[in-house]
Amino acid sequence: xxxxxxxxxxxxxxxxxxxxxxxxxxxxxxxxxxxxxxxxxxxxxxxxxxxxxxxxxxxxxxxxxxxxxxxxxxxxx
Amino acid sequence: xxxxxxxxxxxxxxxxxxxxxxxxxxxxxxxxxxxxxxxxxxxxxxxxxxxxxxxxxxxxxxxxxxxxxxxxxxxxxxxxxxxxxxxxxxxxxxxxxxxxxxxxxxxxxxxxxxxxxxxxxxxxxxxxxxxxxxxxxxxxxxxxxxxxxxxxxxxxxxxxxxx
Numbered sequence: 348x349x350x351x352x353x354x355x356x357x358x359x360x361x362x363x364x365x366x367x368x369x370x371x372x373x374x375x376x377x378x379x380x381x382x383x384x385x386x387x388x389x390x391x392x393x394x395x396x397x398x399x400x401x402x403x404x405x406x407x408x409x410x411x412x413x414x415x416x417x418x419x420x421x422x423x424x
Numbered sequence: 425x426x427x428x429x430x431x432x433x434x435x436x437x438x439x440x441x442x443x444x445x446x447x448x449x450x451x452x453x454x455x456x457x458x459x460x461x462x463x464x465x466x467x468x469x470x471x472x473x474x475x476x477x478x479x480x481x482x483x484x485x486x487x488x489x490x491x492x493x494x495x496x497x498x499x500x501x502x503x504x505x506x507x508x509x510x511x512x513x514x515x516x517x518x519x520x521x522x523x524x525x526x527x528x529x530x531x532x533x534x535x536x537x538x539x540x541x542x543x544x545x546x547x548x549x550x551x552x553x554x555x556x557x558x559x560x561x562x563x564x565x566x567x568x569x570x571x572x573x574x575x576x577x578x579x580x581x582x583x584x585x586x587x
């Protein structure tokens with residue numbers, strides 16, 4: 348299952364791109380574990396995860412059509 | 425037949441207005457003082473309103489160590505931000521007796537001293553306007569995905585974080 352993770356703010360700057368390609372991540376937990384393994388520097392970053400534009404705090408299943416994003420701390424206003 | 429046609433036309437215009445309103449929160453660059461005064465002037469026709477409360481966020485020339493902030497470059501996850509602005513709007517109308525509200529936020533570069541955030545709430549009486557305005561400002565800060573890069577005078581930068 349191929350998926351994309353949208354990156355914003357400091358995370359997109361750190362990776363030098365705004366989309367990370369991932370595969371075989373059937374839930375948030377696996378997604379985090381796989382990405383932490385591939386990019387250990389991500390472990391030191393503070394970010395929230397959103398699925399279909401909603402912040403997700405607990406583990407949940409992922410489907411190919413989900414829109415996933417990593418959101419660094421907000422700074423609006 | 426004519427009446428039906430007019431009705432349809434009005435319906436279509438309303439949909440267009442709604443769509444236009446949805447995408448109008450973000451303004452490229454600073455929010456001009458003239459834009460703010462024009463917004464105030466537009467409310468002259470609504471005679472129900474007895475109180476307006478306006479919040480303006482301005483980019484601060486912060487000094488961080490040896491660095492001086494020259495500007496903030498704002499970016500967003502627009503699709504999610506629109507959902508969040510809609511939720512804040514719905515929550516504000518459900519929670520407070522307000523007549524209307526408007527939110528504008530800059531995107532892109534805003535120099536120190538310029539306006540980056542404009543919340544305008546109108547109600548019958550002052551307390552509702554004050555409370556709703558504070559609620560909306562706080563909600564935007566905590567829940568809308570907007571990021572700000574504080575650019576220093578020597579062009580280095582750090583990522584701003586809301587406290």
